[in-house]
Amino acid sequence: MAIRDDFEVVASQVRTVVQRFALGLLVIVTFGVMLVGKADTVLVEHARVLALDMVSPVLEAIARPVAYANRAIADLREFASLREENARLREENARLLAWQTAARRLENENEGLRSLARFREGPEASFITARLVGDSVSAYMRGALLNVGRRVGVAPGQAVVTGEGLAGRIAEVGENSSRVLFVTDVNSRLPVLVERTRERAILAGDNSPRLRLALLQSIAGVQTGDRIVTSGHGGSFPVGIPVGEVVETSEGTVRVRPFTDFSRLEFVRVVDYGVTGLVGTGGGTPAPSAPPAGVRVR
Amino acid sequence: MRADGTLAILDRWGRAALPGTVLLFFVLLTLAPLRAPYLSDTLPLLPVLVVFQFSLATPERLPGPLLLALGILLDLLLGGPGAPVGVSALGFVLVRAAVMANRRYLVGVPFLFQWAGFCILSWGFVALVWAFTTLWTWAPIDPVPAILQYVVVVVIYPLIAPLLARVRARDPLNVPELSRGSARPGETTS
Numbered sequence: 001m002a003i004r005d006d007f008e009v010v011a012s013q014v015r016t017v018v019q020r021f022a023l024g025l026l027v028i029v030t031f032g033v034m035l036v037g038k039a040d041t042v043l044v045e046h047a048r049v050l051a052l053d054m055v056s057p058v059l060e061a062i063a064r065p066v067a068y069a070n071r072a073i074a075d076l077r078e079f080a081s082l083r084e085e086n087a088r089l090r091e092e093n094a095r096l097l098a099w100q101t102a103a104r105r106l107e108n109e110n111e112g113l114r115s116l117a118r119f120r121e122g123p124e125a126s127f128i129t130a131r132l133v134g135d136s137v138s139a140y141m142r143g144a145l146l147n148v149g150r151r152v153g154v155a156p157g158q159a160v161v162t163g164e165g166l167a168g169r170i171a172e173v174g175e176n177s178s179r180v181l182f183v184t185d186v187n188s189r190l191p192v193l194v195e196r197t198r199e200r201a202i203l204a205g206d207n208s209p210r211l212r213l214a215l216l217q218s219i220a221g222v223q224t225g226d227r228i229v230t231s232g233h234g235g236s237f238p239v240g241i242p243v244g245e246v247v248e249t250s251e252g253t254v255r256v257r258p259f260t261d262f263s264r265l266e267f268v269r270v271v272d273y274g275v276t277g278l279v280g281t282g283g284g285t286p287a288p289s290a291p292p293a294g295v296r297v298r
Numbered sequence: 299m300r301a302d303g304t305l306a307i308l309d310r311w312g313r314a315a316l317p318g319t320v321l322l323f324f325v326l327l328t329l330a331p332l333r334a335p336y337l338s339d340t341l342p343l344l345p346v347l348v349v350f351q352f353s354l355a356t357p358e359r360l361p362g363p364l365l366l367a368l369g370i371l372l373d374l375l376l377g378g379p380g381a382p383v384g385v386s387a388l389g390f391v392l393v394r395a396a397v398m399a400n401r402r403y404l405v406g407v408p409f410l411f412q413w414a415g416f417c418i419l420s421w422g423f424v425a426l427v428w429a430f431t432t433l434w435t436w437a438p439i440d441p442v443p444a445i446l447q448y449v450v451v452v453v454i455y456p457l458i459a460p461l462l463a464r465v466r467a468r469d470p471l472n473v474p475e476l477s478r479g480s481a482r483p484g485e486t487t488s
Contacts, residue, residue: 026362026391033370033384038434044374044383051374055326062330134329138342138376138447140431140439145329186439207443 049174052145056177059133060147067266074264125238128152128270130160133177142185142207142262143168148270149176159230159271165242165259166190166230167268180268183211183243183258191233192243197221200231203243203256211244213254222246222254238271317352317360318368320462324348325372342376343451344458346423349390350416351462353397354404365390382434389423396422412459417452424448 037044078085134145148154150173158170160180168182169190181188188205192213201216216222226246232239248255324345345368352360369387376386396419397404404415428444 022362023391023395026366027388029366030369030384030388030391033387034382034430034434037383047383048374051371055329055375058326059329062326066330134375135341136329136376138328140381140444141376186437207440 045172048179049172049177052172052177052179053149053174056133056145056147056174059145060131063131063133070264070266126272128154128272130154130178130268130270132265132268136179140186140207142182142188142205143171144180144182144265146170146178146180146268146270147176149174149178151175153272154178154270155272159237159241160268161241161271162260162265162268164261165244166237167260167262167265169237170270178270182262183260184209184262190243191231191237192228193231193240194222194246195227195229196223197226200233201228203228209257209262210247211256211258213246213256216254222249224249228256241271314359317348317356318364321345321348321352321360321364321368322371325368325375328372329375342372343420343424343447345372345386346389346393346420347416347451347455347458348462349393350397350419351459353394354401354412355463357394357398360394362391362394365394382430385427385430385434388430389426392426393419393423409456409460413452413455416455416459420448420451 128148130146130148132144133147136143136145146154146160154170154173156170156173160167160169166183168180168185168188170178171181172179182205183190183203184205184207186205186207188203190203192201192203193199194201194216199217199221202214204212204214206212213222213228224246228243228245230237230239230241230243242259244256244258246254247257324347328341328345330341349360349365366387369390370384372386373381373383397415400415404412424444424447428439428441432439
């Protein structure tokens, strides 16, 4: 009996030691994981993609009812302001019809001029429509998860657009899922043009809803209300996708409000431009396609 | 000793698996595209709340290695480029250890004390994650969103914690050794 008691005492002591040691061990393991993550970014990237692929079906299952509920709430809200909304839309419709006429005329004119000048257009863009299945928003990150991946042709660096304008770019791609990094993320740097002055700049995010226009040659030329569009420099984005408009110009900083409403994104389009530029991992920029035979390019 | 009917086995398994499952659910919920303002910003901190609450009630059903795995999963799913993987795991493990070491002040005490304990520990968690992210990316990261997140999760703690606190040892004889002596069953909540 006494031996047994002694044994139990020793066993419980050992257990305590192991438990105490377990905490230290766990802490060491977490530090190890962090160090490995810092040293071997490719491995972490693979792990991320794997995790994304695993959870994206679950998330999709969650996302559908959530989207349905959100839509129901939005519908209810809209019922309340149906009349005003209708009036506003009618007015907007009239204005847009006028624009459509202008656009048609310009398109025809453009086509004529292009054929005169033998202008060669950039590669044709194709679109992949995707559903947002997950938010990737935290204090340190602005992004989302999409339910499309490598299988349908999504690649890192491709532009993600909505009806309003640019939302972000593809950062990680899994087999059936991908992560988009919004333009508002602190890691987002986007070559852009000020539409009115054609001046180049870099649009940088800082996790806040407003973007910062950086590396401008002259801030004086930028006015509140100027539209900012992608410049296509770097090769991965089409030219002229609207990004946002300047809302504030004060001592050295230009603030831009993105057109995309990130709080109610549900569907987006991934623009496959046929070129994965500098940000891509697809072995650099492929050579531009040769002009069709028989057409001489001057 | 133990009844070994199918139901009893299921019951045992269910009880053993529940905290981990709930935590996994909240880790996944972190990514759910809820469109509620403020709420969706605080989602990344809800797993901490779960870890805290279950460490109070049934720490033995939320063992360290499980926290490690789920924390790493959370970091993998949530993290942007360059963010450290494993910092949430570290935070979870430390929160659990802190709760275990201070059961005397946290178990079987009025709810307000638990809330205060959560305020302190989750503050530690937020500070830890912020510090590591800043160090790892070597960039000045605005702490305001993190602080906002913290404030919101502290405010909604009373809404969620009582629900989670229902998960606990049911029978006095079932009380695991860890909580024996420090608290009487049924005293895990206010």
